[in-house]
Amino acid sequence: MTVPGRRRPTNVLANAPFRRLWTAMSVCSLGDWLNILALTALAGNLTRGDDYRVQSLAVGGVFIAKMLPAVLLGPLAGAFADRFDRRLTMFASDLARFAVVLSIPIIGSYQWIIVATLLVECVNLFWVPAKDATVPNLVPKDQLEAANRLNLLVTYGSAPVAALLFAALSVAGDTLRSLVPSLSGLDPTSVALALNALAYLVSAFLIFTLRDIPKRDGAISTPSVLKQVVEGWRFVGGDRLVRGLIIGMLGAFAAGGAVVGVAKIYVIALGGGDAAYGVVFGAVFVGMALGMFFGLRLLSELSRRRLFGLAITVAGLVLVAIALIHNLAIVVMLTVVLGACAGIAWIIGYTLIGLEVQDAMRGRTFSFLQSTARVTLLLVVAVANPLAALFGEHRFDAGELSYRFDGSNLVLLLGGALAVVVGFLALRHMDDRKGVPLSDDLIAAVRGERFRPEGGEDMPGLFIAFEGGEGSGKTTQSRMIAIWLRDQGYDVVQTREPGSTKVGMRLRAILLDAAERGLSPRAEALMYAADRSEHVEKVIRPALRRGAIVVCDRYVDSSLAYQGAGRALAPEDVAKVNSWATGGLLPHLTVLIDTPPSIGLTRLGGAADRIESEPLEFHERVRKEFRALAAANPERYLVVDGTLTPEQITRAIQDRVHEILPDPVPQEAEDATGTMPAIRD
Numbered sequence: 077m078t079v080p081g082r083r084r085p086t087n088v089l090a091n092a093p094f095r096r097l098w099t100a101m102s103v104c105s106l107g108d109w110l111n112i113l114a115l116t117a118l119a120g121n122l123t124r125g126d127d128y129r130v131q132s133l134a135v136g137g138v139f140i141a142k143m144l145p146a147v148l149l150g151p152l153a154g155a156f157a158d159r160f161d162r163r164l165t166m167f168a169s170d171l172a173r174f175a176v177v178l179s180i181p182i183i184g185s186y187q188w189i190i191v192a193t194l195l196v197e198c199v200n201l202f203w204v205p206a207k208d209a210t211v212p213n214l215v216p217k218d219q220l221e222a223a224n225r226l227n228l229l230v231t232y233g234s235a236p237v238a239a240l241l242f243a244a245l246s247v248a249g250d251t252l253r254s255l256v257p258s259l260s261g262l263d264p265t266s267v268a269l270a271l272n273a274l275a276y277l278v279s280a281f282l283i284f285t286l287r288d289i290p291k292r293d294g295a296i297s298t299p300s301v302l303k304q305v306v307e308g309w310r311f312v313g314g315d316r317l318v319r320g321l322i323i324g325m326l327g328a329f330a331a332g333g334a335v336v337g338v339a340k341i342y343v344i345a346l347g348g349g350d351a352a353y354g355v356v357f358g359a360v361f362v363g364m365a366l367g368m369f370f371g372l373r374l375l376s377e378l379s380r381r382r383l384f385g386l387a388i389t390v391a392g393l394v395l396v397a398i399a400l401i402h403n404l405a406i407v408v409m410l411t412v413v414l415g416a417c418a419g420i421a422w423i424i425g426y427t428l429i430g431l432e433v434q435d436a437m438r439g440r441t442f443s444f445l446q447s448t449a450r451v452t453l454l455l456v457v458a459v460a461n462p463l464a465a466l467f468g469e470h471r472f473d474a475g476e477l478s479y480r481f482d483g484s485n486l487v488l489l490l491g492g493a494l495a496v497v498v499g500f501l502a503l504r505h506m507d508d509r510k511g512v513p514l515s516d517d518l519i520a521a522v523r524g525e526r527f528r529p530e531g532g533e534d535m536p537g538l539f540i541a542f543e544g545g546e547g548s549g550k551t552t553q554s555r556m557i558a559i560w561l562r563d564q565g566y567d568v569v570q571t572r573e574p575g576s577t578k579v580g581m582r583l584r585a586i587l588l589d590a591a592e593r594g595l596s597p598r599a600e601a602l603m604y605a606a607d608r609s610e611h612v613e614k615v616i617r618p619a620l621r622r623g624a625i626v627v628c629d630r631y632v633d634s635s636l637a638y639q640g641a642g643r644a645l646a647p648e649d650v651a652k653v654n655s656w657a658t659g660g661l662l663p664h665l666t667v668l669i670d671t672p673p674s675i676g677l678t679r680l681g682g683a684a685d686r687i688e689s690e691p692l693e694f695h696e697r698v699r700k701e702f703r704a705l706a707a708a709n710p711e712r713y714l715v716v717d718g719t720l721t722p723e724q725i726t727r728a729i730q731d732r733v734h735e736i737l738p739d740p741v742p743q744e745a746e747d748a749t750g751t752m753p754a755i756r757d
């Protein structure tokens with residue numbers, strides 16, 4: 077869908093001042109990731125001979141020192157940073173970070189690692205808001221989103237580069253030391269830290285020469301993260317799709333945080349050194365890149381929403397395997413798979429927010445996600461190592477075999493279990509293919525069969541079907557609902573099956589002709605499906621595409637009940653033919669008016685048609701099947717007692733339909749009328 081009046085932004089990097097700032101950010105990001113790797117590795121190495129618990133706590137301490145200043149002093153520093161010249165703030169911060177980071181390998185004690193980390197993070201509290209406030213000064217409004225996306229890209233995109241660089245430094249260091257013994261003091265962590273310091277120096281230079289930054293204009297507002305989270309949830313938590321997306325993405329983040337948090341001690345326990353640590357760390361990100369590019373292409377036929385939940389669930393299972401298998405080579409391979417799943421989930425989440433979340437909510441959803449992702453990551457990383465330390469190290473011996481299970485294994489296991497649960501929740505919240513088994517969908521997707529997006533996925537309209545036996549009151553009720561909806565200003569298309577198209581009318585004549593006795597059940601099923609296919613193509617889809625509400629008397633369920641249960645055809649066959657005929661289009665809501673045939677049939681006037689003249693027992697089977705279909709998918713059905721009065725039934729249907737109604741007034745119209753003075757009589 078294109079939004080009228082929105083210009084396509086040209087490349088934001090063509091803007092020279094922004095490009096310079098962005099380069100500075102990229103260099104700093106790379107340095108920051110190197111810093112995390114080097115410091116956690118150094119903490120692990122400094123305590124290598126010590127007890128498992130001491131090691132876990134040492135690594136955990138680095139993470140906590142990294143997070144603590146932002147949590148305690150974040151909003152305070154933001155307000156303070158407001159008072160200074162932004163360019164000078166960033167420049168001075170860069171120089172300070174350069175000096176502190178450089179001092180770490182020179183002093184080389186664990187205590188200093190912690191103190192230095194705290195110092196650097198305090199300085200960051202000034203650098204980051206100054207940078208954030210500068211971006212809108214350098215970039216026109218309509219390019220701001222593109223700029224933010226680029227920022228996000230380097231923030232996470234530089235991680236695999238840093239990880240691979242770190243691994244390469246370790247391998248190069250090992251080789252060099254074995255060749256030139258006099259270099260034995262050279263440590264890869266020191267080189268990484270020196271590079272990190274250098275990155276800050278480069279950034280200082282770039283910022284100093286960036287003359288376009290205004291001294292100060294307008295306040296930099298850094299609302300408290302907690303406030304952002306609470307307010308954001310109030311706003312976005314009411315939407316089912318957004319809720320599913322957020323639960324999924326945060327779960328993925330938490331699981332990822334568990335891996336990052338315990339990776340170092342986990343690798344030490346497997347007997348790996350710094351290079352192995354870098355490789356495991358990098359494997360996550362390499363996998364992510366692979367998932368984003370190839371995973372999506374490979375499974376492009378699967379429903380995006382389903383793939384999202386599935387990817388998170390599989391990531392959880394892989395994480396459980398990583399926790400239990402103690403072999404470095406296998407773990408690295410599994411980590412790539414883990415990253416791939418995370419990559420798929422992440423990119424789908426982002427795309428879905430971009431595509432399916434309403435315009436008015438999108439910005440808030442993104443910012444909510446960013447603030448909660450930070451809090452989640454922070455909590456998980458901070459808790460992971462102390463938890464691992466608390467659990468300690470255990471060994472299980474069974475004769476010859478000895479199995480080791482330690483705190484990092486436990487944390488990974490918990491992270492995996494969490495991801496599995498969250499994946500399931502996301503699947504349940506967002507499933508757009510209810511009634512189609514996931515395995516069938518998946519097999520079809522792997523074979524490359526076309527997946528047809530259905531009703532809600534790419535069409536703005538709403539599709540409501542009415543089902544029930546003969547004389548149950550469908551015609552009466554669908555008319556009442558259509559009138560009620562039109563009264564509220566909706567574009568409503570009221571239609572029925574069979575016989576709402578030219579071809580359909582001729583099919584209907586054959587199907588309901590009481591004289592037509594010899595029609596075979598399969599031919600009957602195919603003719604209903606043919607009528608339906610024509611109906612979907614010519615009437616229902618066009619209406620949904622333009623955003624109308626379609627109220628349809630009978631749909632696929634009638635075939636499942638009458639031809640499937642009534643005529644005793646295999647239900648899977650009837651379902652398959654109908655899914656093909658309709659391109660998988662399902663109603664958003666099906667209203668089943670449940671009336672005993674003994675009552676419904678007596679309500680009918682006139683001569684009985686071919687189907688109405690079937691025996692009572694046939695109609696009982698039909699009723700049973702309708703009820704079974706509704707019971708299997710309670711979220712997509714409303715079952716009303718057809719023996720109530722018509723008014724009572726109408727009210728029950730209105731209550732339910734009300735919950736899923738879109739806003740009748742287009743957003744743009746509302747914005748315009750919002751500025752008009754109110755006229756009162």
Ligand SMILES: Nc1ncnc2c1ncn2[C@@H]1O[C@H](COP(=O)(O)OP(=O)(O)O)[C@@H](O)[C@H]1O
Binds near residue numbers: 551718722
């Ligand atoms: N809740 C109800 N109670 C009693 N009679 C009803 C009720 N709803 C509809 N009727 C009557 O039953 C007959 C069949 O209703 P209709 O809406 O045409 O059913 P369907 O479309 O399901 O065959 C009509 O004469 C209608 O007035």
Ligand SMILES: Cc1cn([C@H]2C[C@H](O)[C@@H](COP(=O)(O)OP(=O)(O)O)O2)c(=O)[nH]c1=O
Binds near residue numbers: 550588632
């Ligand atoms: C749509 C559909 C209808 N039918 C039958 C049920 C009805 O007896 C008949 C539709 O006739 P119709 O006169 O529309 O009946 P009603 O008012 O009860 O909806 O066709 C099927 O057997 N399979 C289907 O897929």
